[in-house]
Amino acid sequence: MKSYLLRRILLFIPALLIISLLVFGLGQIMPGDPVERLAGQVEDFTGAEQHHRQLEQYRQTRNQLGLNLPVFYFSVLPAAVSPGLREIPLERDRKRLRLLMLEKGHAEKIIAFHRISSEFSLATAKSQGADCPGSTELNVLLRQLENTSHTKDLSRLRELLSEMHISEDCDLRLEFDQLLNSVNGLLEVEKERGLLRPVFYWNGTQNRYHQWISSVFSGDWGRSMRDGQEVGKKIIPALKYTLVLSVWSILLTFLIGIPAGMYLAVTEKKFTKRLIRNFLYALYAMPLFWMATLAIIFFTTNEYGSWTNIFPSSTQIMIQTTTGHWLSFTTLGYLLLPVLCMALSGAAFVARQMEESALREKYKAYLSMSSLKGNSSLRTIFKHWLPNALFPLITLSAAVLPSLISGSVVIEVIFNIPGMGRLLWDSIFAQDWNTLMAILLLGGFLTMLGQLLADIFYKKADPRVKYD
Secondary structure (H helix, E strand, O other): OHHHHHHHHHHHHHHHHHHHHHHHHHHHHOOOOHHHHHHOOOOOOOOHHHHHHHHHHHHHHHHHOOOOOOOOOEEEEEOOOOHHHHHOOOHHHHHHHHHHHHHHOOHHHHHHHHHHHHHHHHHHOOOOOOOOOOHHHHHHHHHHHHOOOOHHHHHHHHHHHHHOOOOOOOOOHHHHHHHHHHHHHHHHOOOOOOOOOEEEEEOOOOOHHHHHHHHHHOOOOOEOOOOOOEHHHHHHHHHHHHHHHHHHHHHHHHHHHHHHHHHHHHOOOHHHHHHHHHHHHHHHHOOHHHHHHHHHHHHOOOOOOHHHOOOOOHHHHHHHHHHOOOOOHHHHHHOHHHHHHHHHHHHHHHHHHHHHHHHHHOOOHHHHHHHHOOOOHHHHHHHHHHHHHHOOHHHHHHOHHHHHHHOOHHHHHHOOOOOHHHHHHHHHHOOOHHHHHHHHHHHHHHHHHHHHHHHHHHHHHOOOOOOO
16 A cells, blocks of 8 residues: 555656646636736837837836746747747737748848837937928838738838938938848848758746746745736635635535435335435536525525525625634634535535445345344444445545635635635636636646545555555
8 A cells, every 4th residue: 555655646746747737838828918917008009109118118027927938948940930039029029020030031130120120110209300201101111110021011111211211310310221221131132941940949947837837836826917916825815715615515515415315225215215316306406506596595685585584695795704704603604605505516416426325235245244143223334334335435525625725616706705716717707827827736736636535545444455
């Protein structure tokens, strides 16, 4: 057993690696721009000078989040595309420059062209000379610069530059000459060969995944993309309420489900058995969100009489869980109705599983032998029948551990409980992927831990179990 547990624990390492890669990869492909939510949108029609101030703030925020780094330890890019492309802040600029690189090659010249174009755009905001081009001509030119993604766009850009009159006294003269030379240089060079040939780049530890996983192991989950708070400081308060909600609901689930299932297997009263079984079927078939909604309507309002208004409303629960202590008796009283909803829904499933497991054991020889030895019915049930019938439920209990962290999204949203389920829900809709990744990673770890504990419980419940 010890060697088996050691092997299982060692297998946690590659399993956690795979989980972390999946969670991290999921976070990279999620929609939305986290930099834009933290630094604000870079407007195109606010004036060149203000546009560049916004762009600089955007670039600094992006670098602080590490989004200017490569994604992984290595990357494979077409020969035409330069790794330096990731240093360009805006995604739309990276996309159009990538297209130009794939068509023309000469990646370094194209990046230099983009830098010169940015300097020219900034200089137009300061040009006040009488001999400088008018605002209409400059706006047409700037729009062409923003849309240059193919060789034909470069040709059109050169035509516009050639038609513009720039005197020596104009403030734009230096930037204009640099831009024209850069465009001419790109148009005059020949297309490179082997543009799509894959090139392997080793990025070392300076990559997003390494920084993220290193921070996770050091206890730093990053910052929320929603409000900039530390993810750990958002998870800990939510985790407290979820633990209270989940622990009590799980205890009630098994305290109700196991006796009910065992009674159905033992009793010979057909009418009672049919009545209880149909009630359990109804509870199991009823969606949790519908049960919670009915509970709120019937038991937290005066809609059907004041005598049914015996539990706090969802608004009262929200106020209490926000302002009260999470482990006080008052808070526990406010959480009674959501706990009952979760427990009744889960108890119906546990009771059905318990009944089926007990019926499989009902006619086995060891129960008959116990009766022949003179043991009472209660002793036979509790000492022999129940322990063996509980054995298959150990697998079910292994799935309980992740729910202690992930919580119940449905219950926490409907009852306004600020737990992990509610945090997960809000993170998805707010596109707060850092918080979501932390919750998913915790859930994956606890799933593996739950399976390990199930193996230990199997061995404790039945010493005959052997692990090779």
